[in-house]
Amino acid sequence: MRNNNFMQTLRKTLPPVxxxxxxxxxxxxxxxxxxxxxxxxxxxxxxxxxRILENYLGIKLFVRLYRALELTxxxxxxxxxxxxxxxxxxxxxxxxxxxxxxxxxxxxxxxxITTFWLTPRLSSFSQTHGDVDISxxxxxxxxxxxxxxxxxxxxxxxxxxxxYKSTHLFDVxxxxxxxxxxxxxxxxxxxxxxLKNHTLLYLNGSMHSVENWxxxxxxxxxxxxxxxxxxxxxxxxxxIQAAMDSQGIALAFTDLLGEQLKKGRLIRPIKDTFSxxxxxxxxxxxxxxxxxxAQKFFNWVIKExxx
Numbered sequence: 001m002r003n004n005n006f007m008q009t010l011r012k013t014l015p016p017v018x019x020x021x022x023x024x025x026x027x028x029x030x031x032x033x034x035x036x037x038x039x040x041x042x043x044x045x046x047x048x049x050x051r052i053l054e055n056y057l058g059i060k061l062f063v064r065l066y067r068a069l070e071l072t073x074x075x076x077x078x079x080x081x082x083x084x085x086x087x088x089x090x091x092x093x094x095x096x097x098x099x100x101x102x103x104x105x106x107x108x109x110x111x112x113i114t115t116f117w118l119t120p121r122l123s124s125f126s127q128t129h130g131d132v133d134i135s136x137x138x139x140x141x142x143x144x145x146x147x148x149x150x151x152x153x154x155x156x157x158x159x160x161x162x163x164y165k166s167t168h169l170f171d172v173x174x175x176x177x178x179x180x181x182x183x184x185x186x187x188x189x190x191x192x193x194x195l196k197n198h199t200l201l202y203l204n205g206s207m208h209s210v211e212n213w214x215x216x217x218x219x220x221x222x223x224x225x226x227x228x229x230x231x232x233x234x235x236x237x238x239x240i241q242a243a244m245d246s247q248g249i250a251l252a253f254t255d256l257l258g259e260q261l262k263k264g265r266l267i268r269p270i271k272d273t274f275s276x277x278x279x280x281x282x283x284x285x286x287x288x289x290x291x292x293x294a295q296k297f298f299n300w301v302i303k304e305x306x307x
Contacts, residue, residue: 021039023050032047033046059072103133104132104293105151108137108146110138111138114136115240116259117154124300129297129300151291156281158279166281167281168280170255173254176249178248179245182243183267189249198229198249200231201243203236220274240266244266
């Protein structure tokens with residue numbers, strides 16, 4: 001009986017919920033137009049909801065200026081309460097939404113990033129987050145995997161993918177690498193022109209042609225000879241394995257092959273580098289809150305890069 005009385009009182013005293021949502025956005029942005037854009041409704045609809053709320057309360061919440069809004073003292077008081085209350089409701093809803101969901105998260109990335117940057121580091125994530133199951137989708141079209149519902153992506157590009165929010169991880173430069181044994185068994189590589197006398201390992205496919213040996217040499221002012229020896233693969237992992245097996249010289253990308261260079265499996269025969277201006281980004285769907293486990297992974301990646 002007491003609960004029924006409380007609900008009846010709540011229904012009588014609580015302003016319309018839609019008007020509260022419209023007020024929160026308008027008070028935060030101090031613009032009916034931008035509030036409408038955020039809530040995907042018209043400026044007129046926002047203005048109408050504000051009038052409903054002001055009529056319900058019997059007070060003015062905004063001072064309408066020319067192309068501007070200001071909160072009245074009552075509006076400031078209302079803003080503090082409404083913002084906190086709606087924020088708490090949203091946090092609770094997100095928590096309940098994910099509470100009973102699986103601990104599994106899906107991560108999309110390129111084959112190169114997955115093979116040489118992510119996979120070697122995953123053991124450290126598992127040590128601190130053993131309750132999280134990770135499924136890695138490796139593809140040279142990782143954005144397709146994101147569109148299929150992956151929680152987080154680690155992508156290579158300019159950082160601008162419609163519908164996704166990108167966090168910059170590190171810039172990328174490209175440079176030649178080979179094994180120490182390869183240099184011992186073949187002609188020396190002391191300058192850029194010497195590459196013409198060697199087997200160049202590369203990644204097959206038109207989607208990789210924008211950053212192949214032709215692009216790299218032309219960027220540094222040298223034309224690729226027609227008779228240069230080339231050996232192509234359909235996977236970057238195979239390209240690097242062939243380089244470590246002393247079959248030729250490959251193009252490496254900043255921070256992807258740090259472990260191989262550190263341990264001397266690969267070396268840089270010349271110091272020439274070039275960048276297309278791309279970088280590695282941590283990518284999540286825009287407007288969709290991360291699950292607690294996806295947030296753990298997101299934070300871990302950021303710390304790994306910082307370290």
